[in-house]
Amino acid sequence: MNENNFPKLHNATWPGIVGKGPDSEPTIAFDKMLxxxxxxxxxxxxxxxVDIGLLEPHINIDDTGDGIKRLADKVSSLHLEIGSLVAPIWGGPAMGSKEERAxxxxxxxxxxxxxxxLRELGVRPHGVIRIDSASTPESWAKDPVNxxxxxxxxxxxxxxxxxxYGEKLAAEGEICWGGMHSWRTMLDTLEAVDRPNIGFQADMSHTLLYLLGYNRPEDRILPKDFDWNDRETLHQGxxxxxxxxxxxxxxxHVAQNDGTVHGTGSHDKTGRHCLATDPNGKLDVAHDAGYWLRDENGELTKAFKHICWDGCMFANEVMMKQQTWNDILATMVKVRQQHGWYEPEKKLVGDTVQ
Incomplete structure (x- = not known):
């Protein structure tokens, strides 16, 4: 029996919102995702x-009184904890006017x-705040340097x-965000920030598209005529x-991708999140997660305490099937079996880990 208890296995709640809406499908309630x-x-x-998007209609970010207490109690009652949070920053692009940036x-x-x-309430022992540039690659390309x-x-x-507030910010590596839409532009942005509490959020579905240079061909890593059956070239990439x-x-984020882009609702095209069991998936998920979870010498980095499944833009019919989430969990378990570790459990009391 595999006794690894870290990294903790989380599911994302925002797939109930992202890609949904008036021109797509109805959102799925936060309680249902839980x-x-x-x-x-x-x-x-x-x-x-769970990792949570601080987004309406799931969450009212301004309700830090009774509302957040009810949220913490609800999550705890289901024997779950809360990890990383998505900041709702899309009202003002990071490269916009002074007012928008403020x-x-x-x-x-x-x-x-x-x-x-949430930390004070004892339900968030670890995790970061996720951000992106809230800008398009097309807008960014008009003046890349500035x-x-x-x-x-x-x-x-x-x-x-x-x-x-003792928080770290993780910049999401996704091809739909300007200045973050290729691996090189992502590196340039991170290096330019020059702060100790900035880092990268890797999503296996999105980062696979980095290899193809979808929104920035000059940064493509895999050859143009790449054959997905060529695992050795993919391995090197x-x-x-x-x-x-x-x-x-x-x-x-653990995820699967079929090598294509996808967008629904108001969400721009990005790496297609496929089901864990999708026969068209290009990744050997459990194995390939190791490229991120282990260093160049094969040693575990232990750089974060939990990993999360992000399955955005699945059809509601798929997301409402319990088997979907069982299959996803099975994949997450395999990742932890291959790249996890054991350590004694600690309890969060207020802001103190005991």
Whole structure:
């Protein structure tokens, strides 16, 4: 029997919102996402927690009184904990006007307050605040140098705010965000921020598209005529990618991708999240997670205490089937079996781990 108890296994709640809406499918209620997560079980193993998007209609980020207490009680009652949080920063692009950038930073501040309250309530023992540039690659490309400087300036201000609350910010590596839409632009942005509490959020579905240079062909790693059956070339490509970005990685999403892009609702095209059992998936998920979870010498980095499944833009019909979440959990368990570790459990009391 595999006794690894870390990293903790989390499910994301925001797939109930992302890609949904008036021009797509109805959102799935937060409570329903929690229930499906809590009900998943594989050989006695369950999800340990959830990562949460601080997004309407799931969450009112301004309700840090009774509302957040009810949320903490609800999650705890299902024997789950809370990890990373997504800051709702899309009202003001990080490379926008002075007022827009100030709005971005304010949303990060609100997210940090929310996260600190969850820590005080004892339900959030670890995790980061996720951000992106809230800007398109097309807008960024009009003035790459200055736009990268603006994004970095905004991120620096956000990092300084986050530091006041003991939080780290993870920049999401996704091809739909300007200045973060290729592995090189992502590195340039992170290096320009120059703050100790900034890092990278790697999502296996999104980062696979980095290899293809979808929104920035000059940064493509795999050859144009790449054959997905050529695992050795894919292996070398993943090594190049992860050696560059792994040192920055402080948050990690397990996911599958079929090598294509997808977008629904108001969400722009990005790496297609496939079901864990999708026969068209290009990744050997449990094996390939190791490129991110282990260093170049094969040693575990232990850079974060939990990993999360992010399955955005699945059809509601799929997401409402319990088997979907059982299959996802089974994949997460395999990742932990191959790349996890054991350590004595600690309890969070207020802001103190005991």
């Amino acid at each position: 229930e499906m997560t809590a009900a998943a079980e594989v050989d006695g193993v369950r999800f340990d927690g 709005q971005f930073v304010e949303q990060v501040r609100k997210s940090c307050i929310y996260g600190s309250k 736009n990268t400087k603006l994004i970095a300036q905004t991120f620096r201000e956000a990092c300084d705010v986050a530091a006041d 993943l090594i190049t990618l992860t050696n560059a970005l792994r040192p920055w990685t402080i948050d990690f």
